[in-house]
Amino acid sequence: MHSLRQRMAREEGFTLIELLVVLLIIGILLSIAIPSYLGFQTKAEQTAAMSDVRAAVPDAEAYYSDHISYASMFAGTDTTGLKGTYDSGMLVRGVDGSTNGVVSAIPSATNTQRYCISAVDSGHWAHVAGPGGQVHNDVSATSDPCTGF
Numbered sequence: 001m002h003s004l005r006q007r008m009a010r011e012e013g014f015t016l017i018e019l020l021v022v023l024l025i026i027g028i029l030l031s032i033a034i035p036s037y038l039g040f041q042t043k044a045e046q047t048a049a050m051s052d053v054r055a056a057v058p059d060a061e062a063y064y065s066d067h068i069s070y071a072s073m074f075a076g077t078d079t080t081g082l083k084g085t086y087d088s089g090m091l092v093r094g095v096d097g098s099t100n101g102v103v104s105a106i107p108s109a110t111n112t113q114r115y116c117i118s119a120v121d122s123g124h125w126a127h128v129a130g131p132g133g134q135v136h137n138d139v140s141a142t143s144d145p146c147t148g149f
Contacts, residue, residue: 042124046137048100049126052091052119053135056102057128059086060115064131070107070115093120104146116146 059082063073073082083090091101100121108114118127125141138145
């Protein structure tokens, strides 16, 4: 403690070794923090896509209640279906320049009593096959999982 007081009284700076130790500690902390941050970011994007799908399901059910079919409930960036009539706040990909949001909400090709809703957020896809389906996080998907439903 006495030597520390003497050095402070002489108004000397830090030694090169002290500065290198501080830089080493900062580097170690960054090597731990950055991968953790990237993991949180990926999880948040996956959760956002799943949330968009979950938010569209009640709208699809309301559409079915009014039309007794899921046919024509969503047509790409057309806002006359679910977004225009049932949920004006729905985030639809391609509408207003959005690159994220609901991509498709389409009836089954063989049964208009079933549907598939998909959404994307920064390349992370999620979808649900309904009615009554569970939302799936499509980790390996690179395009719309509802295509060909």
